[in-house]
Amino acid sequence: MTIQLRQADIDRADHLPASSLAGIGALDLAGTRMAYEGGSEIYGEGEPVEYIYKVLSGAVRTYKLLSDGRRQIGAFHLPGEFFGLEAAADHQFSAEAISECEIMVVKRSAVFAMAGRDASVARELWSLTAADLARAQDHMLLLGRKSAAERVATFLLEMSRRASVSGTVELPMSRQDIADYLGLTIETVSRTISQFVSSAFIQLASSRRIVVRNPVALRRLDA
Numbered sequence: 001m002t003i004q005l006r007q008a009d010i011d012r013a014d015h016l017p018a019s020s021l022a023g024i025g026a027l028d029l030a031g032t033r034m035a036y037e038g039g040s041e042i043y044g045e046g047e048p049v050e051y052i053y054k055v056l057s058g059a060v061r062t063y064k065l066l067s068d069g070r071r072q073i074g075a076f077h078l079p080g081e082f083f084g085l086e087a088a089a090d091h092q093f094s095a096e097a098i099s100e101c102e103i104m105v106v107k108r109s110a111v112f113a114m115a116g117r118d119a120s121v122a123r124e125l126w127s128l129t130a131a132d133l134a135r136a137q138d139h140m141l142l143l144g145r146k147s148a149a150e151r152v153a154t155f156l157l158e159m160s161r162r163a164s165v166s167g168t169v170e171l172p173m174s175r176q177d178i179a180d181y182l183g184l185t186i187e188t189v190s191r192t193i194s195q196f197v198s199s200a201f202i203q204l205a206s207s208r209r210i211v212v213r214n215p216v217a218l219r220r221l222d223a
Helices: 007-014 025-030 108-117 119-144 147-161 175-182 186-198 215-222
Strands: 032-036 041-043 051-057 059-067 073-077 094-096 101-107 168-170 204-207 211-212
Touching: 007 094, 032 094, 051 108, 059 175, 073 119, 073 175, 101 108, 108 119, 119 147, 119 211, 147 168, 147 175, 147 186, 186 204
Parallel strands: none
Antiparallel strands: 032 101, 041 094, 051 101, 059 073, 059 094, 168 211, 204 211
């Protein structure tokens, strides 16, 4: 999907005064808000990297389709989080809205211009890139070395840190999404979650609403 931004938006980003740039919050001033329906593509694998994205509402998954048709989800992105930060010229993954989303879209060249003028933007951009790298390394370890129970425990703890409201984790993604992220079958994910419920590690308020009742037990599995 190719996004067409108004030239006025790009010009505005390229000419923001240095005094207005307060870290990565300056990207909100430079960006354009875009709405996406659930299941719609934001960008495709192999497309040129032209924009950086911030989730304002909803949730996004980035994924790659394997040669045998299987889908590997690389990451989930929740409100307040950036994605599309890639060193290569073309996207290595596709990005898709999980639910109805509002996304801030910022021209990458404008971000680089801002970083060149303001050290705080450059530092924040570096922090975002480093955080993405650390998350990718953790995901690689999860897929390569952890058991099914350990993978699900790691995922639930991660979501409790990122999407918890008053102790309740609201999952925007489906069980199939979780399975494709963890490299498991949907049956294994469902069975493991049921085991966690039986062991009183978690409580299911609904299929996508989880209360973590015993985080210590989950952290033991995660470790």
